[in-house]
Amino acid sequence: KTFPKPDPHKLEEKTRETTSIVIVRHPLGRLSSTYFNKFNQNSFKFQRMNDLVIKKYRDNNSTEEEIMTPDEYIRFVTDAVNYKNGWTNKHWRPQYLQCPFCSMDFTIYARFEDLHEDTLYFLLASNLTSRLDIHLMKNQNHNGKSAAYFWSRVKIQSIRNVLRAYTNDLQMFQYSADQYFRDINLQVDHDL
Numbered sequence: 001k002t003f004p005k006p007d008p009h010k011l012e013e014k015t016r017e018t019t020s021i022v023i024v025r026h027p028l029g030r031l032s033s034t035y036f037n038k039f040n041q042n043s044f045k046f047q048r049m050n051d052l053v054i055k056k057y058r059d060n061n062s063t064e065e066e067i068m069t070p071d072e073y074i075r076f077v078t079d080a081v082n083y084k085n086g087w088t089n090k091h092w093r094p095q096y097l098q099c100p101f102c103s104m105d106f107t108i109y110a111r112f113e114d115l116h117e118d119t120l121y122f123l124l125a126s127n128l129t130s131r132l133d134i135h136l137m138k139n140q141n142h143n144g145k146s147a148a149y150f151w152s153r154v155k156i157q158s159i160r161n162v163l164r165a166y167t168n169d170l171q172m173f174q175y176s177a178d179q180y181f182r183d184i185n186l187q188v189d190h191d192l
Contacts, residue, residue, distance in 0.1 A: 016105075
């Protein structure tokens, strides 16, 4: 059974009565994951977008494959975030724009990177351990090798630009680009 959507006028009252959770993810991890899950698996839904990105960002003399490169993707995402004030596809829209972090007082702020521990805490805090299978986790395909491969193919200037575009997410959720690159064992030689 799903929780019914509360009356907007009673939302504040309902949130005080409810154990709530919001899950955030490192922006760089979200971007590499989205690339592999939406574009690199030849998703029909994203094929047109892939073709438009290649047309706009690819050098005409390039002999690259039919899938946009990680650098082309990051340039596209950065432009979309910067020029549409962040209102772009939900898969790469900055997280601070997707949910009312400042207007709702969530009980639990969880990180995707710590999801197993944070999920257990939420289930205990909300007294739901008997109603859910705590061993069932969806979408666990986020290994460091894929992320390292992805970011190794992104030019340093594109990395700098995407970090500027996601500054609010990085600061609001206390993420570090340097730590992210260390965690995926990728040496980034330039100051970010």
